[in-house]
């Protein structure tokens with residue numbers, strides 16, 4: 001298996017999942033944004049985005065889907081929830097919520113507060129999407145009232161998907177919108193050995 005990754009981007013979800021399942025893999029670090037820094041990367045992934053994950057003929061570009069692929073291919077790691085389990089709906093919801101509902105407004109915030117050249121930045125759009133992110137966190141609080149993790153009492157890849165969005169919030173300085181329960185959840189996730197190994201791997205340790 002091979003993962004193309006840039007520091008602290010969404011491909012961290014895939015890197016974290018690789019570490020949690022204990023797979024051996026090759027990590028290719030890409031300067032960000034690969035679309036601009038490494039034009040030849042578009043031969044591998046026409047969108048120029050990370051993650052790009054390869055496993056034989058399998059090529060995947062969606063971070064949460066790569067987590068699901070790894071969890072289902074490595075059932076011994078216990079990171080997935082089976083369809084017959086009462087937590088299955090929460091698990092699938094959280095797996096998609098992390099990317100589709102939480103990271104989406106963060107990406108718009110980042111674009112209009114940092115990535116665009118100064119003259120194209122839109123402070124009002126950035127602020128609106130910071131608040132959009134804050135309001136979308138409410139579902140996570142309801143889940144954390146019901147269990148220690150986003151889909152019950154056990155850690156799964158749904159926590160990688162959701163937890164990455166909280167890590168990103170901290171990294172880009174909008175974690176003031178997190179509730180105390182969300183801060184506590186993030187601390188617990190960040191202390192996991194798999195997460196620590198993934199963080200070390202991306203800086204080449």
Ligand SMILES: N[C@@H](CCC(=O)N[C@@H](CS)C(=O)NCC(=O)O)C(=O)O
Pocket residue numbers: 009010011033034035036048049050051061062063064099
């Ligand atoms: N929905 C995709 C989004 C992938 C994506 O947009 N990745 C960003 C990094 S966080 C990227 O590569 N951006 C570079 C660009 O847009 O050129 C996922 O969850 O993996």
